[in-house]
Amino acid sequence: MQAELTTEELGAALREHAYLEGDFVLRSGKRSRYYLDKYRFETRPDLLGPLGERIAEAVAEHEPEATRLAGPELGAVPLAAAASLASGLPFLIVRKEAKEYGTANRLEGVFEPGESVCLVEDVVTSGGAAVSAIEALREAGLTCRTAVCVVDREEGGAAALADVAVRLLPLFCARELIGLEKPPEKRDG
Numbered sequence: 262m263q264a265e266l267t268t269e270e271l272g273a274a275l276r277e278h279a280y281l282e283g284d285f286v287l288r289s290g291k292r293s294r295y296y297l298d299k300y301r302f303e304t305r306p307d308l309l310g311p312l313g314e315r316i317a318e319a320v321a322e323h324e325p326e327a328t329r330l331a332g333p334e335l336g337a338v339p340l341a342a343a344a345s346l347a348s349g350l351p352f353l354i355v356r357k358e359a360k361e362y363g364t365a366n367r368l369e370g371v372f373e374p375g376e377s378v379c380l381v382e383d384v385v386t387s388g389g390a391a392v393s394a395i396e397a398l399r400e401a402g403l404t405c406r407t408a409v410c411v412v413d414r415e416e417g418g419a420a421a422l423a424d425v426a427v428r429l430l431p432l433f434c435a436r437e438l439i440g441l442e443k444p445p446e447k448r449d450g
Contacts, residue, residue, distance in 0.1 A: 266311045272438050275302055275412070280439055289387040289416075295439065297412055299383040303339040313343025315432050316409050320348060320379045323430055324407040327379040329372060331355050331405070333394040340411065341381040353378065355394040367397050374402025382410035385429060388421030395427055412438060 266274065278301045285296040302308045320327055330352040332341025341352040353370035372378075378398055382391050391408055398405045408422055413431035422429045 265314075271308070271311050271315070272433055274308055275433065276439055278302055278305065278308065287386050289389060291386070291416070297384045297414070297435070297438075299336045299411070302411070303336065303383065309339055309343045310347075312340060312411055312432070313345075313347045316340060316344035316381055316411075317348035317350075319409045319430050319432065320344065320350070320407075323409075323428075324377070324379045326377045327407070328376045329353055329370075329378045329403075330381050331368075331378045331394065331398055331403075332381045333357070333390055336383040337381050340383055344381055344409075352381075353398075355397050357393070368401050372401070372403060375404070377404045377406070380405055380408035380427070382408055384412045384414060385410045385418035385422075385431070386414045386416045388418035388429075391418065391427075391429075392421055392425055395422075395425055 279298045281296045281298055282294060285293045287293055302312070320330065327350065330341045330344055330350050332338045332352060333355045334357060338354055345352040351370065353368050353372060356367045356369065359367040380391060380394055385391055395405050405427060407428050407430060409430045412433050412435055413419060413429060414435045419429040
């Protein structure tokens with residue numbers, strides 16, 4: 262067992278292991294001079310464990326009615342599993358689309374309609390993937406009012422989630438994590 266990381270130590274470790282500079286195209290289609298590679302922190306038990314604990318703490322504090330967690334495939338699944346282990350809450354995997362074989366489910370895991378679910382995300386930029394996952398949860402009869410992410414890039418994701426009545430609770434904001442100035446929030450329409 263290692264000593265528990267402080268928030269500052271965890272943030273420094275995320276920056277050290279996941280922050281890349283260059284010319285990147287993000288899922289949203291936007292170009293960025295930096296990238297936070299979630300797989301570089303999600304595949305490290307020394308970071309995944311503390312992140313799961315922090316997510317579980319955020320859920321307990323801000324969404325205590327939640328009976329389940331949900332993680333969109335692929336990136337958020339390790340985080341949801343780590344938070345599930347830390348909290349004791351079962352989790353669901355939200356597929357990008359329903360599979361075309363077997364059960365043909367879009368949501369993997371057991372649940373009952375009406376349950377309250379907290380979405381777990383890795384890095385939120387525009388919020389598109391998170392909104393799609395929330396829509397899938399709601400279509401299945403689940404309630405989702407809160408999303409917890411590791412990093413909010415502060416590029417419109419919080420506003421996109423607010424538009425569907427979900428609050429975004431980031432463990433870290435990009436500007437704090439990597440010393441960027443906050444970009445202006447852009448909204449379409």
